[in-house]
Amino acid sequence: MKSQHSQQSQHSRPTQSPDLLAPLDLAFWNIETAEHPMHLGALGVFAAGSPGDAQHAAELLAARAAGVPGLRMRIRGVRIPVGGAAREPVPDFDPLGHVQLAQPTADFHAAAGALMERPLDRARPPWEAHVLPGADGTSFAVLFKFHHALADGLRALTLAAGVMDPMDLPPSRPAPAPEAPRGLRLPFPGMRDLRLGDLDPRKLPGLVRESASSAVTALDIGASVVRATLDVRSSPAFSSHPTGTRRTEGVVLELDDVHRVRKSVGGTVNDVLIAVVAGALRRWLDERGDGSEGVRPRALIPVSRRRPRTAHPQGNRLSGYLVKLPVDEGDPLARLRSVRRAMDHNKDAGPQRGAGAVALLADHVPPIGHRIGGPVVAQAARLLFDILVTSVPLPSLGLRLGGCPLTEVYPLAPLAQGQSLAVAVSTYRGRVHYGLVADAAAVPDLDVLATGIRAELADLVRACEAVERPV
Structure with a gap:
């Protein structure tokens, strides 16, 4: 017994x-x-x-x-x-x-x-x-x-x-533990994590409306993706046959120079950092002989939807903005104004809309669809955007390992299949760090792009000084 x-x-x-x-x-x-x-x-x-x-x-x-x-x-x-x-x-x-x-x-x-x-x-x-x-x-x-x-x-x-040297910091309120997945997963986000036995009939109309709204959002994003593929003005330099090879480069800029440009022209630090990429790409294309005339590659700018203290600590919560980089514009200040207008337009629409929000469509695909359709999605990246430009925030406090101070840190983004370049940027202790990742076979001249990033910020600073200088 x-x-x-x-x-x-x-x-x-x-x-x-x-x-x-x-x-x-x-x-x-x-x-x-x-x-x-x-x-x-x-x-x-x-x-x-x-x-x-x-x-x-x-x-x-x-x-x-x-x-x-x-x-x-x-x-x-x-x-x-x-x-x-x-x-x-x-x-x-x-x-x-x-x-x-x-x-x-x-x-x-x-x-x-x-x-x-x-x-x-x-x-x-x-x-x-x-x-x-x-x-x-x-x-x-x-x-x-x-x-x-x-x-x-x-x-x-x-x-x-978590593996760096511990720092003497005031205790912060811990984030609540994530709720374990439970029950039956239903097709739309508004009806996820419900157990059928717990479903209150009085809440059903609200759930249906939320699911319908979610479906409309998905259709709107899908239509925006289609429209974004109609007027593509890119360059063959941004696409390549995947070779599996990788090359990386790093660039360090002074954050004070970025702030000087931002204060002179307006907009945000991020606007300046993206405009620097656009100008560097123009220099790179002209240097390698591909030419920048008429080129406006689509940059995917990821946007985090993670809310502090409440979001799941492990799951990706990403949307994005799609921006056509004004690589064909010759004037550095005009490039910056164009980037600023495009970013303002995306922010007004919000991260839930537009072709850049394509990552949100993952929520509407059942798990078996991800497994079967994974290879197709991987091949489609080059149709959706031409280059990834992402920003990764870092703490302003100095980090150490074994007592040795961290002096430089370069974020390295994953390279989408069929694309030749990806750019990531972080600011750390008063300096901006660009991490460049490329297909090594397609981009043997990644150092030229790195040099172009330094030159572009210098040109922006000089252009701002010329505008501010009294006649």
């Missing part, structure tokens, strides 16, 4: 609901191939006091990673819903398999490009940290790689910060 009662208690014990991937996470998981990985990265450069600091940093990363729960999570398929996937902790997690100490190098970006080519092991927690000792012993770098299904830019920042 005792044994039987024990067995009954065991069977009646509630099982923990799986941490199902959000629709957009599932999309990122399914569009990846071994030949075309979909991970994002960040290359941080640290000042070293001695040649042994790099090895000490690798040891610290491995030791601290064991204590960060998000780094123990792997992704596996589930039976229900069909085609879905979930995160689960790995019981025998070994951080030594994720942290590697490389050979000394004189070029951190060359080493990072080679490492970004390698896909992450999908059977393990999909992240890696590579410690790159500097050849001169005065610095080292750490390349973090995270699969986009495990973390977006903000979440990746949180995970990376």
